[in-house]
Amino acid sequence: MQIGELASRSGLSRDTLRYYEKQGLIRATRRLNGYRHYPEEALFVLAYIGTAQRLGFTLAEISRELPALADEGIPATRIAEILRIKIAALDERITGLMALRDDLSTRLDLACPLVAAS
Amino acid sequence: MQIGELASRSGLSRDTLRYYEKQGLIRATRRLNGYRHYPEEALFVLAYIGTAQRLGFTLAEISRELPALADEGIPATRIAEILRIKIAALDERITGLMALRDDLSTRLDLACPLVAAS
DNA sequence: CTACACCCTCGAGTGCACTCCAGGGTCAAG
DNA sequence: CTTGACCCTGGAGTGCACTCGAGGGTGTAG
Numbered sequence: 001m002q003i004g005e006l007a008s009r010s011g012l013s014r015d016t017l018r019y020y021e022k023q024g025l026i027r028a029t030r031r032l033n034g035y036r037h038y039p040e041e042a043l044f045v046l047a048y049i050g051t052a053q054r055l056g057f058t059l060a061e062i063s064r065e066l067p068a069l070a071d072e073g074i075p076a077t078r079i080a081e082i083l084r085i086k087i088a089a090l091d092e093r094i095t096g097l098m099a100l101r102d103d104l105s106t107r108l109d110l111a112c113p114l115v116a117a118s
Numbered sequence: 119m120q121i122g123e124l125a126s127r128s129g130l131s132r133d134t135l136r137y138y139e140k141q142g143l144i145r146a147t148r149r150l151n152g153y154r155h156y157p158e159e160a161l162f163v164l165a166y167i168g169t170a171q172r173l174g175f176t177l178a179e180i181s182r183e184l185p186a187l188a189d190e191g192i193p194a195t196r197i198a199e200i201l202r203i204k205i206a207a208l209d210e211r212i213t214g215l216m217a218l219r220d221d222l223s224t225r226l227d228l229a230c231p232l233v234a235a236s
Numbered sequence: 237c238t239a240c241a242c243c244c245t246c247g248a249g250t251g252c253a254c255t256c257c258a259g260g261g262t263c264a265a266g
Numbered sequence: 267c268t269t270g271a272c273c274c275t276g277g278a279g280t281g282c283a284c285t286c287g288a289g290g291g292t293g294t295a296g
Contacts, residue, residue, distance in 0.1 A: 004272065014273090015255055023253090033262055035273055051218055056172070059253070083222050090219040094212055100169050101208040104201050122242065132243090133285055141283090151292055153243055177283070 001038045003028075010046045024063045025049055048086075055089055119156045121146075128164045142181045143167055166204075173207055 007014045020026045021036075026045055028036035045066070052062045065082065125132045138144045139154075144163055146154035163184070170180045183200065 013255075019254060054174070080226050083226050087219055087222050087226075090215055090222070094215050094219070097208050097212050097215070101205055101212070104205050104208070108198050108201050137284060
């Protein structure tokens with residue numbers, strides 16, 4: 001797959017993909033003419049990056065953890081470990097949001113919602 | 119409360135508070151010497167802004183909805199309505215994160231986690 | 237009166253994550 | 267051999283959310 005197809009299938013711009021490559025987030029092999037070539041897995045990696053970003057990680061943080069996913073020849077156990085870490089981050093995030101939700105919900109029942117419930 | 123105290127109690131910098139004021143997110147009355155004066159409620163408004171930011175809203179988006187919270191003399195029912203909207207946004211966010219969590223969790227059980235489960 | 241911790245404005249600078257542009261190469265179709 | 271849809275690089279520009287600095291005023295304590 002070349003960059004235009006990956007762009008349209010991922011919903012990102014060609015510029016963004018080239019930017020991600022410069023930041024070390026994704027990798028592409030090159031054809032003889034210099035064109036980038038991406039494997040199907042690139043789509044998963046991009047989805048993963050999107051998830052991590054939504055969780056509040058910067059691209060720099062993501063790229064520190066990502067090489068194991070982008071490289072080939074890494075054992076599945078290592079990938080599983082990374083996914084487990086990501087799941088734990090999600091759980092933490094969800095817990096925090098639910099706490100905020102409950103806080104707001106409690107305020108709803110107060111006469112004056114703006115006063116800190118402490 | 120003047121700006122230094124609000125800064126240390128909210129964990130934000132004085133510069134950030136002045137920036138938020140310029141963006142129309144918070145309001146301060148002025149003393150005769152020109153110093154800003156904040157009511158206790160400012161702390162709740164700042165917590166609210168932080169929540170909204172974590173939900174992915176930009177400051178511009180937040181400021182469009184916030185005046186009702188920052189102004190005085192607004193009926194509690196209006197405030198309650200805003201809180202309900204915020205709670206709905208939180209619910210949506212939580213649902214999305216849980217879906218991602220489940221997706222990653224499913225991948226954990228696959229032989230090759232990088233292949234899209236589609 | 238001096239020191240020191242506050243406060244003020246205005247404008248410039250920073251880091252992040254893109255986004256755009258100029259100038260140019262590649263390649264299949266007609 | 268031209269047209270049009272692709273692709274390349276390098277560098278500048280954008281918008282957001284701060285962050286800092288210069289230059290200066292305020293107010294209490296010794």
